[in-house]
Amino acid sequence: MSIISQIRHFLINRLAEWFTIAGSACCIRLKSIKYREFCMNNDQNFSLVVFQKDNELIDFKIHRDTQEIWATLKEVAQLYDVDKDTISYHIRNIFQDGELEERSTTEDFQVVQNEKNGQVCRTLTHYNLDIIISVGYRVNAKKAINFRQWATQTLRTYLEQGYIINEKALSESPEKVNELAAKVREIRAGEKQVYAKVRECFKIGASDYDPSSQEVRTFYALLQDKFHHAVTGMTSSKLILDRANHLEDNMGLYSIAGTFPTKKEIEIGKNYLRPDELYRLHLLSEQFLLYAESTALQGKKMTMTSLHTQLDRLLTLNDYDVFPGYTDYMKNEALEHARQEFERYRKKKVIEDEGYIYDEELVELGEYHFLFEE
Template sequence: MFASSDGRVRVECRFESDTIWLSQAAIAELYDKDVRTINEHLINIFSEGELTQNSTIRKFRIVRQEGKRQVSREIDHYNLEAILAVGYRVRSPRGTQFRQWATQTLQEYLIKGFVMDDERLKNPPVGSSAVPDYFDEMLERIRDIRASERRVYLRVREIFALAADYQPSLKETTQFFQTIQNKLHFACTGHTAAELIHKRADASKSHMGLTSYKGEEVRKGDVTVAKNYLTQDEVSELNRVVNMWLDFAEDQARRRQQVFFA
């Protein structure tokens, strides 16, 4: 834990599997406090119902030096949730640094809608490292967001506003967006949006044959969206096709290539 040159505080942790586990002694060292203080905070965290012991504590056998001999004992270790919960309560310079880092991270998330650890993503674990790498998951989620209907519509409108014959009021302009959407659906499924809905909407099936929808139950607006009938593999393929097409369209715009709707 340290303050970087630009004034932002950064916390470095070593991950194993999906979380990290630290003993009370290690947490005390992390926050520069006495073990008894850490124990008191953990007791309060569990008694107040902030966390449950079953999900946050695990016993690990460790070998440690006791006097002149090495002894193997099972020691309680606490996961990342508990470690962070202690950080919000402990009073020490390191506890203050932790809260500053946590506030900066939360503030960025609330303002931008995302938080990224650039250095960690640029330097992934290699070999037999136990540190998880979620880079592929991040890319898949970005593709899905970028390929969302509203995002595509807004981006296409921005790009093709540069078209020589672009006129927002023309009926043909709206039809152009619909045509693009149909072509993208056809590229991955062999069907237009209307054909997909006609082929897969089925009242006899669970959820009308939908594979995704907003809310807890199917509504009228859900059954008229072709993407809601796609399988996970088809959604992934559609996202890739949409992203490739957007890359091409954006490249044309950056190179000032004149385009026409007609």
């Protein structure tokens, strides 16, 4: 794939994400209504999306479960004010250039059409949103130029700000607002975000804050463990000791960046939190941050002790157990356990990838030793 195609592919993905989240495009109005014209009960799975362009209505199909938009050759041609042959030409080039795969972007649906002899059920090829956007970057027509201008501005905003928000679409969909709020809360609840915000608040109103002191490092570690204990009853170290297990999927981790855990990820207790625990942690973190921000904005003095006291009150208010304090030091033990489990997990994956059934006893007997020889 050429550099130009790679850039275009990136832009298409970003735009497709925006369409999925926001639900509308530039000067095109989006309205959902019930669609009754699918034969073979397809109306159970699809709704009709009406794009109003000038005074013309263009009907696209949207899958109710996946929220994917599908359009026929004729509908894409109507959208950009060109003939079907032009659209077909560009779609062929898109596939030939390797920009998109035909298998993942096309689907045949049966649709009822009004013809001379009445309504007829036809099988028509439909193209998804990736194709619709990609064609818009290739067609030489006024409507396509307008689309590209809008898309370029939208993508520039995305690259500069890191996000794009369609306020109108969100205001009409409480579910989308909740999804967006949860995503923002997840980002704000990250350790780096929490610590950065707390540091910022300390700079404004703290009287005992020395960022280089051991006391400050201990403060953040205790803060983290209070959150973890609230939602699991365990500290970060205890989480690792309890849940790091080479026999579990992803070694017991629920949060990893790729498809295989890294040495860094296995040493972070938060990565072992289950989805429901992680969500509750995000809620608590958000409440704590709001308190710290409010206190700083009011110009009130804060100390590390007062913040811990307020966090304890917050936990009590939310019916969580307050962390009673450390009874032993388990960090080194937890890290060593995680590293040992990681090595076992790595070997387990090698054995399974080679087509063998993993057996602990056979591993101890050295039956798989030949798989790890240089």
